Amino acid sequence: MGSGGHPEEAKTTYREAMREALREALRADERVFLMGEDVGRYGGCFGVSLGLLEEFGPDRVRDTPLSESAFVGAGIGAALAGMRPIVEIMTVNFSLLALDQILNNAATLLHMSGGQLPVPLVIRMTTGAGRQLAAQHSHSLEGWYAHIPGIRVLAPATIEDARHMLAPALADPDPVLIFEHGSLYNAVGELAPPAAPVDLDHAAIRRPGTDISLITYGGSLPKALTAADELAAEGISAEVIDLRTLRPLDDATIAASVARTHRVVIVDEAWRTGSLAAEISARIAEQSFYELDAPVERVCSAEVPIPYARRLEEAALPQSADIVSAAHRAVD
Amino acid sequence: MAEFTMPSLGADMDEGTLQEWLVGPGDLVHKGDPVAVVETAKSTIEVECFETGTMGKLLVAPGTTVPVGTALALIEPTAEEPKGREKRRKAEKAEEKRPAGPAPKHAAHPAQPESARVTVPSDVHGLRHIEAGPLLRHLAERSGIELETLQGSGPGGRITRTDVEQAVAATGAAAPPSRLRVSPFARRLAAELDVDLAAVAGTGKDGAVRADDVRRAAPGPTTTAAPPRHVAAAARPSEDRASTMRQAIAGLMARANRDIPHYYLSTTVDMATAMDWLREHNRRSPVGERLLPAALLLKAAALAAREVPELNGIWTEDRFTAGDGVHLGVAVSLRGGGLVAPALRDADTLELPRLMTALKDLVARARTGRLRGSEVSGPTITVTNLGDQGVETVFGVIYPPQVALVGFGRVTDRPCAVDGLLGVRPVVTATLSADHRATDGAVGARYLTAVDRLLQKPEEL
Numbered sequence: 143m144g145s146g147g148h149p150e151e152a153k154t155t156y157r158e159a160m161r162e163a164l165r166e167a168l169r170a171d172e173r174v175f176l177m178g179e180d181v182g183r184y185g186g187c188f189g190v191s192l193g194l195l196e197e198f199g200p201d202r203v204r205d206t207p208l209s210e211s212a213f214v215g216a217g218i219g220a221a222l223a224g225m226r227p228i229v230e231i232m233t234v235n236f237s238l239l240a241l242d243q244i245l246n247n248a249a250t251l252l253h254m255s256g257g258q259l260p261v262p263l264v265i266r267m268t269t270g271a272g273r274q275l276a277a278q279h280s281h282s283l284e285g286w287y288a289h290i291p292g293i294r295v296l297a298p299a300t301i302e303d304a305r306h307m308l309a310p311a312l313a314d315p316d317p318v319l320i321f322e323h324g325s326l327y328n329a330v331g332e333l334a335p336p337a338a339p340v341d342l343d344h345a346a347i348r349r350p351g352t353d354i355s356l357i358t359y360g361g362s363l364p365k366a367l368t369a370a371d372e373l374a375a376e377g378i379s380a381e382v383i384d385l386r387t388l389r390p391l392d393d394a395t396i397a398a399s400v401a402r403t404h405r406v407v408i409v410d411e412a413w414r415t416g417s418l419a420a421e422i423s424a425r426i427a428e429q430s431f432y433e434l435d436a437p438v439e440r441v442c443s444a445e446v447p448i449p450y451a452r453r454l455e456e457a458a459l460p461q462s463a464d465i466v467s468a469a470h471r472a473v474d
Numbered sequence: 475m476a477e478f479t480m481p482s483l484g485a486d487m488d489e490g491t492l493q494e495w496l497v498g499p500g501d502l503v504h505k506g507d508p509v510a511v512v513e514t515a516k517s518t519i520e521v522e523c524f525e526t527g528t529m530g531k532l533l534v535a536p537g538t539t540v541p542v543g544t545a546l547a548l549i550e551p552t553a554e555e556p557k558g559r560e561k562r563r564k565a566e567k568a569e570e571k572r573p574a575g576p577a578p579k580h581a582a583h584p585a586q587p588e589s590a591r592v593t594v595p596s597d598v599h600g601l602r603h604i605e606a607g608p609l610l611r612h613l614a615e616r617s618g619i620e621l622e623t624l625q626g627s628g629p630g631g632r633i634t635r636t637d638v639e640q641a642v643a644a645t646g647a648a649a650p651p652s653r654l655r656v657s658p659f660a661r662r663l664a665a666e667l668d669v670d671l672a673a674v675a676g677t678g679k680d681g682a683v684r685a686d687d688v689r690r691a692a693p694g695p696t697t698t699a700a701p702p703r704h705v706a707a708a709a710r711p712s713e714d715r716a717s718t719m720r721q722a723i724a725g726l727m728a729r730a731n732r733d734i735p736h737y738y739l740s741t742t743v744d745m746a747t748a749m750d751w752l753r754e755h756n757r758r759s760p761v762g763e764r765l766l767p768a769a770l771l772l773k774a775a776a777l778a779a780r781e782v783p784e785l786n787g788i789w790t791e792d793r794f795t796a797g798d799g800v801h802l803g804v805a806v807s808l809r810g811g812g813l814v815a816p817a818l819r820d821a822d823t824l825e826l827p828r829l830m831t832a833l834k835d836l837v838a839r840a841r842t843g844r845l846r847g848s849e850v851s852g853p854t855i856t857v858t859n860l861g862d863q864g865v866e867t868v869f870g871v872i873y874p875p876q877v878a879l880v881g882f883g884r885v886t887d888r889p890c891a892v893d894g895l896l897g898v899r900p901v902v903t904a905t906l907s908a909d910h911r912a913t914d915g916a917v918g919a920r921y922l923t924a925v926d927r928l929l930q931k932p933e934e935l
Contacts, residue, residue, distance in 0.1 A: 404659045434658045434659050436678070
């Protein structure tokens with residue numbers, strides 16, 4: 143566990159939990175280093191790496207030029223050379239500049255080299271909207287990455303996962319992408335000591351229920367939990383599933399939940415068309431058709447570039463009220 | 475209307491005798507269902523139909539010999555209109571009452587001259603042959619238009635798509651019979667709870683039937699996702715019959731292996747006498763009355779169950795209740811997977827030929843999914859005979875709440891010591907899986923010994 147001596151009592155934030163995870167990783171393994179735009183002197187665009195440069199020095203916390211393709215490529219090279227790089231990309235929108243490196247190199251080299259060149263690389267980036275950062279900083283493109291075989295895609299939605307997902311991600315011999323929803327950094331909570339290391343292969347049931355399954359991940363989890371509270375007040379027992387790992391998807395947990403509740407709402411901040419929500423719907427149709435008592439409902443973002451204006455941004459994003467009404471459509 | 479004709483069951487077959495109808499007018503038949511038994515020069519064969527639809531008129535009475543190609547019955551290729559079917563069924567029934575004749579098994583058949591070899595005049599079915607492609611037939615079927623009633627405007631009087639569409643417009647029959655809106659889970663639940671979906675009022679969107687509606691309509695206590703009451707409850711045709719049945723079997727067999735402490739016994743029965751007797755009997759009998767070894771095995775199993783009543787009955791509430799007769803469950807595997815084990819009621823009292831007929835009847839109806847309630851409920855002991863599948867020994871799982879399952883393998887020639895000499899004899903392995911809560915091995919041994927003894931005197935079976 144981290145500093146302080148009494149972590150089980152400490153209030154912490156998602157941001158601090160992430161920083162603590164980085165600190166732990168840097169301490170634990172000489173091969174680990176962090177690089178990205180402004181991660182050093184500025185302390186990271188979202189303040190995650192604040193103080194790490196002072197603690198670990200410029201060799202291990204490296205500021206990079208504004209060139210995603212270059213520094214992600216450098217990360218891949220370092221990983222091939224035996225290092226354990228953690229690369230930070232400011233937002234998923236910018237990561238598209240490095241998509242060629244991620245898809246054509248990181249995700250592909252192991253296969254193309256006949257198993258000789260694993261790429262033990264971790265890439266962290268923010269995703270999602272809700273902070274009035276307008277279209278170029280607000281999209282949820284993790285579903286695009288979840289499309290790619292050869293990489294693992296994580297979406298820590300809780301402080302615990304922010305704190306404890308990095309270590310198993312670094313231990314994975316293949317490239318791992320971690321998507322941190324921007325609206326979660328300020329989330330405050332107590333960090334309970336982990337019962338077990340985070341299991342990257344399984345979704346988590348954040349709230350058990352019997353009437354409907356709310357399937358979600360990342361920044362939409364708090365909204366789904368709020369919706370579940372509202373539904374509970376109306377006597378509808380909603381089960382909330384946090385996918386945690388977007389690739390590979392945990393089909394078994396989803397199917398087991400659908401078998402209990404027979405109704406599903408998928409909450410995904412990405413656009414509906416061709417989304418992860420679409421993939422999950424298809425899997426439910428494939429695997430749990432005879433369990434369904436209502437059409438699968440999806441709550442996704444409006445299919446527009448995310449607006450800057452606050453009201454418009456709110457209107458474009460899935461909100462708990464939308465989740466509640468979708469649940470009503472399925473249950474009533 | 476499609477014709478169901480006397481098939482050619484071999485290159486040298488030019489006529490056949492219709493022995494038995496396995497279905498009656500109004501019965502729903504599916505492609506591949508056996509609908510009639512035909513005796514040829516060589517054997518008796520269950521004939522399957524190539525249409526899905528409703529059996530119309532039976533044109534040929536049992537016992538009649540007709541040339542290959544003769545229409546035996548009409549099948550109306552519709553399946554989706556319960557109302558129409560009901561009407562037809564009534565119409566057929568009214569028609570059936572008229573001809574006097576021997577009471578047939580399933581339904582009345584039109585009276586036919588008793589003499590063999592009747593050429594059915596072509597106007598019996600009174601329908602002209604319609605040339606129409608699958609699309610037209612589909613269109614017509616969906617709109618409830620009978621192609622036979624249309625005047626074709628195409629080349630050579632052929633019916634065109636426009637003809638059908640005009641007829642649809644003219645009759646106002648445009649609205650195709652609306653499909654029942656049922657959620658997949660509700661459909662599954664209905665099959666498990668034995669609920670007729672057509673009678674359930676849906677409360678979902680656009681009147682869709684949902685799980686709660688089915689539970690409300692289900693008889694008895696409405697627990698959520700009640701386990702199927704009996705394997706055979708799923709035996710009626712339904713869209714997801716296979717998966718429902720798999721689940722029912724899964725539940726039942728898991729329960730059997732979880733709850734029942736099985737003990738297993740096995741013995742090898744010398745079948746030489748029985749097979750000799752069977753050969754002799756079959757040589758003297760007409761093809762239709764010939765017996766299969768299975769008949770002897772089943773009869774012996776039933777008689778032995780009467781002798782050892784401790785194995786014939788059910789185990790409920792921690793105690794054994796003896797059966798009120800030997801109702802011999804017969805495990806029947808179904809096309810497309812799954813199995814049912816309906817009962818031959820009072821099998822120990824049936825004469826062998828009667829047992830043979832009853833077995834054939836039972837198997838045919840099990841496979842067409844039309845078993846009677848009395849058969850699916852209440853077997854007191856079950857036999858699984860995997861001999862025709864080629865295995866030598868079967869150790870079965872007891873069907874709860876029964877307490878014993880008898881297994882027979884293939885009758886096969888084996889080296890065998892008889893009177894101190896090695897000879898080749900036909901033998902069969904008889905096994906017993908029994909519930910150790912109800913009986914002990916000694917009782918089971920008594921049973922298998924009885925089976926062996928009974929099979930040594932086939933003439934007394």
